[in-house]
Amino acid sequence: MQKVLLKASLLVFVLGACTSGPRTSFNEAEVKEEIAMRFGEFVTAMNALSTDELKTFYSNDPQFYWTEDGQIQYADKETLVASLDGLIQSLKTTNLKVLKTRVDILNGTSAMLFVEYEQAMEMQSGFNFQINGAMTVLLQKEEGIWRFLVGHSSTKKQRGG
Secondary structure (H helix, E strand, O other), X not given: OHHHHHHHHHHHHHHHHHHOOOOOOOOHHHHHHHHHHHHHHHHHHXXXXXHHHHHOOEOOOOOOEEEEOOEEEEOOHHHHXXXXXXXHHHEEEEEEEEEEEEXXXXXXXXXXXXXXXXXXXXXXXXXXXXXXXXXXXXXXXXXXEEEXXXXXXXXOOOOOO
16 A cells, blocks of 8 residues: 555656646736737837837847748848838838737747738838738747747738628
8 A cells, every 4th residue: 555655646746747847927917018018119119210119129039030921021130120221211201000909928928919000101202102911929028028039911912702
């Protein structure tokens, strides 16, 4: 009987050790609010054409990349930043409006963000255009700040009707 109890105790100990890991507690509502505020800051920086501020939203992690309309457009942050510099310099004004958001918390330091948006842009040349799009972003918290680690943006396509 003692052998059975010893084996059972050992099994409980081993299983407990396998399933327990560092548990980070977090308040899901607070994390969602942090992300909403952070994305609000992104919209403000975009509408202000603030290149320096916009650069802070993208992760420095070597795993960073950004996809547009189904293709990896920016394989690293440096490529994205160079393109962003060019875009901001060519714009006279922009008006990014958020239509819908969804935040799914993965853990205390990572989350998925989905955004539907409209963006009107006026180029320095006077050419105007609008984008009706959506983006999905994997965010990670780096040094206390939420940043975009992997993102995908696309324009909405007319579907059959």
